[in-house]
Amino acid sequence: MGFYERTTKGFINIDPLQTGGKLSEEAKKALTEWGDGYSVCDFCPGTLDKIKTPPIYNFIYEELPDFLGCDVARVTNGAREGKFAIMHAFSTSFECERKIVVMDSNAHYSSYVAAERAGLGVFFVPNSGYPEFKIDPEAYSMALDEKDVVLALITYPDGNYGNLPDARKIAKICRKKGVPLIVNAAYAVGRMPVKLEELKADFIVGSGHKSMASAGPVGVLGMKEEFADLILRKSEKFPAKEVEMLGCTARGVTIMTLMASFPYVKERVKRWEYEVEKARKFAEMMEELGMKLLGEKPHNHDLMFFEAENLYEISKKAKGGRFFLYRELKKRRIHGIKAGLTRHFKLSTYGVGEDDLEYIISSFKEIISKYKQNPK
Ligand SMILES: *Cc1c(COP(=O)(O)O)cnc(C)c1O
Numbered sequence: 001m002g003f004y005e006r007t008t009k010g011f012i013n014i015d016p017l018q019t020g021g022k023l024s025e026e027a028k029k030a031l032t033e034w035g036d037g038y039s040v041c042d043f044c045p046g047t048l049d050k051i052k053t054p055p056i057y058n059f060i061y062e063e064l065p066d067f068l069g070c071d072v073a074r075v076t077n078g079a080r081e082g083k084f085a086i087m088h089a090f091s092t093s094f095e096c097e098r099k100i101v102v103m104d105s106n107a108h109y110s111s112y113v114a115a116e117r118a119g120l121g122v123f124f125v126p127n128s129g130y131p132e133f134k135i136d137p138e139a140y141s142m143a144l145d146e147k148d149v150v151l152a153l154i155t156y157p158d159g160n161y162g163n164l165p166d167a168r169k170i171a172k173i174c175r176k177k178g179v180p181l182i183v184n185a186a187y188a189v190g191r192m193p194v195k196l197e198e199l200k201a202d203f204i205v206g207s208g209h210k211s212m213a214s215a216g217p218v219g220v221l222g223m224k225e226e227f228a229d230l231i232l233r234k235s236e237k238f239p240a241k242e243v244e245m246l247g248c249t250a251r252g253v254t255i256m257t258l259m260a261s262f263p264y265v266k267e268r269v270k271r272w273e274y275e276v277e278k279a280r281k282f283a284e285m286m287e288e289l290g291m292k293l294l295g296e297k298p299h300n301h302d303l304m305f306f307e308a309e310n311l312y313e314i315s316k317k318a319k320g321g322r323f324f325l326y327r328e329l330k331k332r333r334i335h336g337i338k339a340g341l342t343r344h345f346k347l348s349t350y351g352v353g354e355d356d357l358e359y360i361i362s363s364f365k366e367i368i369s370k371y372k373q374n375p376k
Helices: 025-033 039-043 056-068 079-093 109-117 137-144 167-177 225-231 253-288 309-317 321-331 354-373
Strands: 072-076 100-104 121-125 149-155 181-184 203-207 219-223 292-294 303-307 344-348
Touching: 025 253, 039 253, 056 072, 056 219, 056 253, 072 079, 072 225, 079 109, 079 149, 079 181, 079 203, 079 219, 079 225, 100 109, 100 137, 109 121, 121 137, 137 149, 137 167, 149 167, 167 181, 219 225, 253 292, 253 303, 253 354, 309 321, 309 354, 321 354
Parallel strands: 100 121, 100 149, 149 181, 181 203
Antiparallel strands: 072 219, 203 219, 292 303, 303 344
């Protein structure tokens, strides 16, 4: 088998990183049509966002702001690149010593690393701890009173527990304190309805390969008009090029898959309630098998974190130790729980059919009872 053949092809996939990034049929076509390097630049008028053929200009100036509920949008190379662009613009523009980003302690590593790269420090707002790990909006109020805060960030939802904090309330607190808020919606934009104007925050970032049925790396960035001059300032020497975008971002096939999937993505976010319902039902069945859902209950997202003492106990005696679960699931053509994990793992039910979810549950059931009868 060559390296280009994927060993998990045809498996049921419940990897949270992957369920929302599966290509639509249109995107699959775009992938081959636009696969040649700088293919989108056939008719470039000077910057990526101004390209009219293919209709990138229309996408970035009309469709994307509308979808994100913001004034100004850009396509980036990922959610992290969006966060870095914002943080870097702020960190380099302020003469004063405001050098701290306040973020929730459920934040993704890339939020921290973006701040680090921009030369900013981080102050974490604590979560409520086991078992729900929730973020209390009021905790932002106190954190923002620390001196030197330049930006705030909320992870909506976070990538560990799939908790959806009250971003609107946090935005209100930030507004009162005069600190712009970034909503990191890598797990929201493209999965569920989310609009910057409804949250009343200042920036939103999304991830194309995580949640918008796109080949990556690609992402989206939305902002309020008042920040456009700062974040999208032009180069002194190359006046068409935006400095924080390094001139042009997703300058190839990735933006084409994002655009090709867009109509599909716009439709699928309307089915969000069904996705949540499915996730809740799945969690309930997992709990009946002796596993425990951590994070918010009732749960409001397809990303779920389970604590499984029963599987952990099995792993102590099973052949292959902690790798038994991965092996057993692989045998059943189920992919997405990290190899070696048994006690704590996350998964996603996004876009997974009800029949497949039932099959996964019956597989867990089978595995548990198999090892109960014969621990080795
Ligand atoms: C996956 C993820 C990211 C990173 O997204 P990229 O588009 O790959 O940069 C950021 N934040 C959260 C919460 C994530 O889950």
